[in-house]
Amino acid sequence: MTSQKPPLPGPPLPEPPLPGPGDALFLDFDGTLTALRDDPDAVWLPDGGAAVLTALSGKLGGALAVISGRGIVDLAKRAPAGLWRIGGHGLDICAPGEDPAGAAHAAPALLVNALKRLAADTSGARLEEKGGVLALHYRAAPEAGEALAAAMTEILRDIDGYRLQSGKMVLEAKPFGAHKGRALAAMMENPPFAGRTPVMVGDDATDEDAIAFAIDAGGEGVKVGPGESRARFRLSGPADVWRWLEAAAS
Numbered sequence: 001m002t003s004q005k006p007p008l009p010g011p012p013l014p015e016p017p018l019p020g021p022g023d024a025l026f027l028d029f030d031g032t033l034t035a036l037r038d039d040p041d042a043v044w045l046p047d048g049g050a051a052v053l054t055a056l057s058g059k060l061g062g063a064l065a066v067i068s069g070r071g072i073v074d075l076a077k078r079a080p081a082g083l084w085r086i087g088g089h090g091l092d093i094c095a096p097g098e099d100p101a102g103a104a105h106a107a108p109a110l111l112v113n114a115l116k117r118l119a120a121d122t123s124g125a126r127l128e129e130k131g132g133v134l135a136l137h138y139r140a141a142p143e144a145g146e147a148l149a150a151a152m153t154e155i156l157r158d159i160d161g162y163r164l165q166s167g168k169m170v171l172e173a174k175p176f177g178a179h180k181g182r183a184l185a186a187m188m189e190n191p192p193f194a195g196r197t198p199v200m201v202g203d204d205a206t207d208e209d210a211i212a213f214a215i216d217a218g219g220e221g222v223k224v225g226p227g228e229s230r231a232r233f234r235l236s237g238p239a240d241v242w243r244w245l246e247a248a249a250s
């Protein structure tokens, strides 16, 4: 008997072709390379994942980057040091072998303090301080999401240059400069990315900014998991992403 996977919500999309020698590959971290978990600190690449990414980066002439909403210092603990790592939704860029500490931006103290108070006043909410971007997690208190979004909107009215970004059980205070699409555009202007075809793989709203850039620049997007996307291809989740990456690296 054959078992068939039920189709994912959103338009049915084919599996992407394997990335080729002329491509530049951008991989989101949470929800793409790793399954979502309650505790962001407990999320790591799967066993052997670093070796696969390193091998694939070599095949692509080094044109492979992990791009995440995580702070660059946090991301650098979780992604191989030999890769390009882009944190803070594009705010902080760390070249292969570079120390991430020097790359990190900082958020205004007024904003940090207001969000600390909001998190302390909300049972189950947790503030992740990650340099220029701040994330208020409410996975442990889903019922509080709406009120937290309203409170954060009020707080951000007094903070110049910041906006609210909703994610998966998370509300982020993001500076205007933090944008995965613009980060991709900047990366594509310099070696080893320049002259290649950008391919962005991601699961979340912020990844759509980068998918849109990749497509508009003549490249491709790969949507991970269910949902609408401008991407022409889809992989069902992190396990499927790793199957695809392993095939490309071998």
Ligand SMILES: O=P(O)(O)OC[C@H]1O[C@H](O[C@H]2O[C@H](CO)[C@@H](O)[C@H](O)[C@H]2O)[C@H](O)[C@@H](O)[C@@H]1O
Residues within 6 Å of the ligand: 028, 029, 030, 031, 032, 035, 036, 037, 038, 039, 040, 043, 067, 068, 069, 070, 071, 128, 130, 135, 137, 139, 167, 168, 169, 170, 172, 204, 206
């Ligand atoms: O751009 P990404 O790499 O996808 O990062 C987006 C956010 O990911 C993390 O939060 C999400 O994953 C957590 C761990 O699985 C989960 O607990 C949380 O509910 C998700 O929103 C990370 O903590 C954030 O800083 C990133 O912005």
